[in-house]
Amino acid sequence: MSSWSDFLRVKMEEKDWDATRLAQAAGYSPSVISRWLSGEHLPSQDKLRATVDALNANIIEAMVAAGFIRPEEVHGPVTLTDPDLLSDEEVVRQVLRRMGVNAARLIAADQPDAIDDDSQERYELARMAGETEYHRRRRLEPQPEDEPQGEAPEWGA
Secondary structure: OOOOHHHHHHHHHHHHOOOHHHHHHHOOOOHHHHHHHHHHOOOOHHHHHHHHHHOOOOHHHHHHHOOOOOEEEEEEOOOOOHHOOOOOHHHHHHHHHHHOHHHHHHHHHOOOOOOHHHHHHHHHHHHOOOOOOOHHHHHOOOHHHHHHOOOOOOOOO
């Protein structure tokens, strides 16, 4: 992340939040977020902490983005998450984010209210992969060609 505003935009996009939602979660005015996003101001340390907590973000990344510390001041190597440790959903979310697709909006549309956890995960992955509600129904519901047709009539046998 090159700046606090970039950091904030990415984290808000990941959660599908706007300035009002972040301000509400962190406990301050949406105008504060607007000034940060425009690059007019940087957060104070207490607001940075509240923002990081609300976004469930990495404090070190936030401090570097806000300019409180320089990247070379971070002791030890900055480690990236091993992709093998991520769930399939997290990997798909990252790919969609890099492609500029908002995964939260893909999942939210037409989602059924009550399904078990395993079905929920499969449903969300299918939605993120672009499966429409129509195609999901066609895949899950029995089709007329799948139904038994009965016995064929005997013709002159």
